[in-house]
Amino acid sequence: MARIVHKYSLFILLSFLILLSYSTLANSKNINEKKPCKRFVLYYHDILFNGTNASNATSAATTNDTKLGNFKLGKLVIFDDPMTKDNHLLSPPLARAQGFYFYDMKTTYNAWFSYTLIFNSSEHKGTINIMGADMMDEETRDLSVVGGTEILAFGNWVCRNRFLTNWV
Amino acid sequence: MARIVHKYSLFILLSFLILLSYSTLANSKNINEKKPCKRFVLYYHDILFNGTNASNATSAATTNDTKLGNFKLGKLVIFDDPMTKDNHLLSPPLARAQGFYFYDMKTTYNAWFSYTLIFNSSEHKGTINIMGADMMDEETRDLSVVGGTEILAFGNWVCRNRFLTNWV
Amino acid sequence: MARIVHKYSLFILLSFLILLSYSTLANSKNINEKKPCKRFVLYYHDILFNGTNASNATSAATTNDTKLGNFKLGKLVIFDDPMTKDNHLLSPPLARAQGFYFYDMKTTYNAWFSYTLIFNSSEHKGTINIMGADMMDEETRDLSVVGGTEILAFGNWVCRNRFLTNWV
Numbered sequence: 001m002a003r004i005v006h007k008y009s010l011f012i013l014l015s016f017l018i019l020l021s022y023s024t025l026a027n028s029k030n031i032n033e034k035k036p037c038k039r040f041v042l043y044y045h046d047i048l049f050n051g052t053n054a055s056n057a058t059s060a061a062t063t064n065d066t067k068l069g070n071f072k073l074g075k076l077v078i079f080d081d082p083m084t085k086d087n088h089l090l091s092p093p094l095a096r097a098q099g100f101y102f103y104d105m106k107t108t109y110n111a112w113f114s115y116t117l118i119f120n121s122s123e124h125k126g127t128i129n130i131m132g133a134d135m136m137d138e139e140t141r142d143l144s145v146v147g148g149t150e151i152l153a154f155g156n157w158v159c160r161n162r163f164l165t166n167w168v
Numbered sequence: 169m170a171r172i173v174h175k176y177s178l179f180i181l182l183s184f185l186i187l188l189s190y191s192t193l194a195n196s197k198n199i200n201e202k203k204p205c206k207r208f209v210l211y212y213h214d215i216l217f218n219g220t221n222a223s224n225a226t227s228a229a230t231t232n233d234t235k236l237g238n239f240k241l242g243k244l245v246i247f248d249d250p251m252t253k254d255n256h257l258l259s260p261p262l263a264r265a266q267g268f269y270f271y272d273m274k275t276t277y278n279a280w281f282s283y284t285l286i287f288n289s290s291e292h293k294g295t296i297n298i299m300g301a302d303m304m305d306e307e308t309r310d311l312s313v314v315g316g317t318e319i320l321a322f323g324n325w326v327c328r329n330r331f332l333t334n335w336v
Numbered sequence: 337m338a339r340i341v342h343k344y345s346l347f348i349l350l351s352f353l354i355l356l357s358y359s360t361l362a363n364s365k366n367i368n369e370k371k372p373c374k375r376f377v378l379y380y381h382d383i384l385f386n387g388t389n390a391s392n393a394t395s396a397a398t399t400n401d402t403k404l405g406n407f408k409l410g411k412l413v414i415f416d417d418p419m420t421k422d423n424h425l426l427s428p429p430l431a432r433a434q435g436f437y438f439y440d441m442k443t444t445y446n447a448w449f450s451y452t453l454i455f456n457s458s459e460h461k462g463t464i465n466i467m468g469a470d471m472m473d474e475e476t477r478d479l480s481v482v483g484g485t486e487i488l489a490f491g492n493w494v495c496r497n498r499f500l501t502n503w504v
Contacts, residue, residue: 060404062410066217066230067222073246104246112284129480132295133266142317282450301434311485
């Protein structure tokens with residue numbers, strides 16, 4: 001974690017995707033009893049395009065910051081990022097994350113995400129759609145899984161993110 | 169309602185968030201019988217940044233209108249807006265709404281929203297994610313609640329908006 | 337299909353909206369047994385504004401491509417498109433699709449959509465909200481139906497898209 005990266009902004013998120021069992025959801029009066037019946041742990045790697053790193057970059061800003069505050073409010077980034085099962089950018093991706101985020105606060109760094117996780121391996125096929133506020137000052141952030149397709153369409157998922165590294 | 173505001177565009181939405189009881193949804197053949205088991209009434213205040221009102225502004229346009237039509241089609245606004253329980257901007261916020269909207273019609277004003285309501289009080293904690301078309305010519309508009317986190321993750325919500333005030 | 341269109345970029349998607357029966361979803365152990373209990377087949381017509389076709393155009397780009405790759409990554413298009421029941425742009429629309437898409441890959445054309453289908457006829461009233469990755473190299477693409485309002489709020493929908501025509 002002590003690496004120094006000069007050339008580009010990079011962040012890595014540790015993302016837990018948890019499938020709550022459907023029957024638990026439907027029948028349980030006490031939602032704290034929910035037990036995951038499937039769990040993915042994925043590392044999300046985002047390298048922002050800076051004009052010269054096209055070979056490495058996985059995302060690009062398509063709008064500039066507005067002048068409201070000093071925390072990039074209004075900057076909208078579109079990404080196609082690899083998700084790996086460990087904290088190494090070059091590990092074989094288990095999934096891709098395609099979507100966008102933007103910064104949305106004038107008093108601190110804070111982002112809002114909407115994206116699709118695309119699984120296309122022999123083990124897992126299908127997509128999961130995720131959206132929600134990413135309150136960067138909180139240690140962990142829960143985003144909603146709002147839908148899915150193919151085998152991942154069913155069930156009730158939760159997505160929990162945690163920053164590992166963030167160079168802005 | 170007869171105030172005149174010269175300096176910035178402002179709109180206030182009255183937003184009803186209704187939690188339909190889950191069991192009603194699952195068992196009822198007649199969806200008109202659904203009864204809310206919880207209801208929030210919230211006022212959404214949006215003050216658009218105009219270059220000089222940084223201290224008051226709660227949102228900023230990150231793209232300009234395109235030239236297709238005269239109704240701002242293409243203007244995309246990112247917001248972090250307070251939600252209060254009455255129609256006063258300075259009342260203590262019950263929640264924040266973070267997300268974006270854009271104008272999308274060439275023949276009239278019409279918008280499309282996607283945002284997260286963030287509750288972080290002793291009474292309510294969690295988020296609710298909302299998206300949908302906001303047909304500004306209709307008196308009320310229903311948006312979908314597409315997901316939630318923490319205690320608000322479960323149940324079936326509906327979000328109904330009504331314009332109170334709108335200066336463009 | 338052999339028409340040549342010089343003046344504007346146009347694409348037509350064939351969109352299947354399938355309502356899975358709720359009870360099937362809730363009870364079935366085998367999700368492959370799911371049977372649609374309602375099905376819409378809709379054609380989506382998108383004509384991008386090029387500066388001179390304002391009378392025909394149904395969408396406009398509100399951001400430009402970034403320079404990351406040669407496949408328009410970063411271009412964000414806002415649309416208000418008619419959906420017809422056959423492959424003719426001028427057929428009476430059964431619904432409108434309002435929302436946005438953007439291109440998100442540096443190595444091929446690939447898009448991400450989020451939009452609302454608005455039904456407002458004597459036969460069908462209500463909205464359906466859809467989002468997901470549109471992997472343009474695949475023959476068919478499933479997007480998630482993440483919510484709906486009025487009569488379309490209930491049930492479990494799937495949206496499957498197929499390109500009919502695409503001039504970029």
